[in-house]
Amino acid sequence: MKLKELESILQDCEVFDEPKIQYEQYPTTPHLAARMLYTADTVYNDIEDRAVGDFGSGCGILSIAANILGAGYSVGFDIDPDAIRIAQENCEQFDVAVDFVNTDLIQANLERFQGKLDTIIMNPPFGTKNNKGIDMLMLKKAIDTATTSVYSLHKTSTREHIMKKAQEWGVSFEVVAEMKFDVPMMYKFHKKKNVEIAVDFLRFEKI
Numbered sequence: 001m002k003l004k005e006l007e008s009i010l011q012d013c014e015v016f017d018e019p020k021i022q023y024e025q026y027p028t029t030p031h032l033a034a035r036m037l038y039t040a041d042t043v044y045n046d047i048e049d050r051a052v053g054d055f056g057s058g059c060g061i062l063s064i065a066a067n068i069l070g071a072g073y074s075v076g077f078d079i080d081p082d083a084i085r086i087a088q089e090n091c092e093q094f095d096v097a098v099d100f101v102n103t104d105l106i107q108a109n110l111e112r113f114q115g116k117l118d119t120i121i122m123n124p125p126f127g128t129k130n131n132k133g134i135d136m137l138m139l140k141k142a143i144d145t146a147t148t149s150v151y152s153l154h155k156t157s158t159r160e161h162i163m164k165k166a167q168e169w170g171v172s173f174e175v176v177a178e179m180k181f182d183v184p185m186m187y188k189f190h191k192k193k194n195v196e197i198a199v200d201f202l203r204f205e206k207i
């Protein structure tokens with residue numbers, strides 16, 4: 001499968017119908033989702049035949065892309081049952097099998113997934129709306145749960161901090177790509193039509 005083909009397929013993925021700001025629900029665009037998963041697969045061999053978890057799976061676009069690229073198993077985790085419902089509808093439409101777990105990843109005990117997920121991918125809340133630090137809590141949980149690697153999107157402005165944390169946690173850290181995350185006017189407090197945020201696509205590996 002070519003990158004452009006994957007991006008084009010993902011255009012049909014439905015997004016949040018009533019996005020919830022308290023959970024920082026911003027969908028990853030098909031353009032970014034395709035690049036993230038395609039790179040994880042073709043450069044690092046972390047998707048095809050791997051068990052892939054998606055932390056904060058939202059409407060499922062990252063899990064669906066993993067599945068299309070041949071993931072052996074996919075499971076998405078999200079706090080919001082409405083998002084999971086949309087993700088399940090998307091999976092039906094794409095005819096892909098993904099399990100979903102409705103849970104608060106900050107509180108959840110993920111023991112039953114320990115040692116079972118090779119790769120975890122995520123576009124976490126950035127911790128900007130009353131959720132300060134949630135990005136790092138989710139990242140640490142993903143690193144503790146995955147057996148091999150974790151891919152995550154973070155604001156570029158937090159790069160130094162995350163690099164230090166990765167050292168502290170004993171995992172390798174790599175900036176795979178610098179990307180622009182397009183935030184459309186979705187919420188009442190948004191004043192501009194579109195805002196682009198500089199984000200790093202990061203890869204962590206257990207060493």
Ligand SMILES: C[S@@+](CC[C@H](N)C(=O)[O-])C[C@H]1O[C@@H](n2cnc3c(N)ncnc32)[C@H](O)[C@@H]1O
Pocket residue numbers: 023024025026027028055056057058059060061062077078079080083103104105106122123124125
């Ligand atoms: C930026 S959105 C990304 C959604 C989706 N992965 C995507 O790429 O389009 C973040 C997601 O994290 C979920 N989320 C926020 N807080 C969470 C928590 N404590 N536990 C689990 N999921 C959470 C939100 O509901 C939302 O779906």
